[in-house]
Amino acid sequence: MRYTRYEYKKHRKFKFLCVISIIVGxxxxxxxYFSKIVFKGDVNINSSNECIVTNSNENFMALQFGxxxxxxxxxxxxxxxxxxxxxxxxxxxNKYRVVxxxxxxxxxxxxxxxLTSQGINVVKINFKFPNDTIEQKKISKITEGFLIISDKLExxxxxxxxxxxYKTWCLKIIGSEQSSNxxxxxxxEYVDNLPDEIDKTNVKVHLKYFYEIxxxxxx
Numbered sequence: 001m002r003y004t005r006y007e008y009k010k011h012r013k014f015k016f017l018c019v020i021s022i023i024v025g026x027x028x029x030x031x032x033y034f035s036k037i038v039f040k041g042d043v044n045i046n047s048s049n050e051c052i053v054t055n056s057n058e059n060f061m062a063l064q065f066g067x068x069x070x071x072x073x074x075x076x077x078x079x080x081x082x083x084x085x086x087x088x089x090x091x092x093x094n095k096y097r098v099v100x101x102x103x104x105x106x107x108x109x110x111x112x113x114x115l116t117s118q119g120i121n122v123v124k125i126n127f128k129f130p131n132d133t134i135e136q137k138k139i140s141k142i143t144e145g146f147l148i149i150s151d152k153l154e155x156x157x158x159x160x161x162x163x164x165x166y167k168t169w170c171l172k173i174i175g176s177e178q179s180s181n182x183x184x185x186x187x188x189e190y191v192d193n194l195p196d197e198i199d200k201t202n203v204k205v206h207l208k209y210f211y212e213i214x215x216x217x218x219x
Contacts, residue, residue: 058129058140060147060214061108063100063115063122074098081120086150088204090211099125101154102147102207127214135181138173142187143210145169153203160199167191187213 065081068074074089074096081087081100090097100122103111108124115122129140149161170191179185190209198206 058131059105060102060127060129060143061105061112062102062125062127062211063108063112064125065098065100065120065122068096068098069094071096082118083200084154084156085115086154086200086203086207088208088211090208090215099211102150102211104144104147107147107151126219127217128219129214129217133181135179135184139184139187139213141173142170142191143214146206146210149198150203150207153198153200160197162197163194164196167194183213 065087066074066077068077071089071091077098078087078089081098085100087098087100090099100115101108101111105126112122112124129136129143131137131140145166149163149166152158152161170188174184174188174191179188194206195202
């Protein structure tokens, strides 16, 4: 993004301040709009600065491209998937599952149709994240937020996404205090240690992490 330098004489100081005020105001509006679009969801802060997570999208979907008995075949299969898609390998009981992406249920359905139209045969894997506890809701929402980053990286003109906004957003959801829930604490630590930018080469590592979190909720 290019910025234009504005130079003003001293007698135009008032005009300068007005321009700055307008820029700040517009920036705040854009920032609020961006937050609602990029990291949307029913997340509220009450008068005590406690985060309350209400309705979260607990339905997720991954797309299985293949299931193999040895790593070499799985690696070969990954190499046949178009590079625009975020594909990775999940190892389970000495078997290797080749997975494309991780999506909300609605986005996963659209991606399934897109892949099928290209002659790429995949099988959907559905997950239903439980919402019995506030900790589960928070993990679900954090997972959903990361998928916005991974989805963005499937766009051809996007090379990387900065994680600072996502980390700040997650902190509001999790809270700064240590939780009694070990899984939530582990997720918090993982998010804190995310790189400053995620690109097409390392997003697969992080998708695999979130997949393994929700794998036990496969339906």
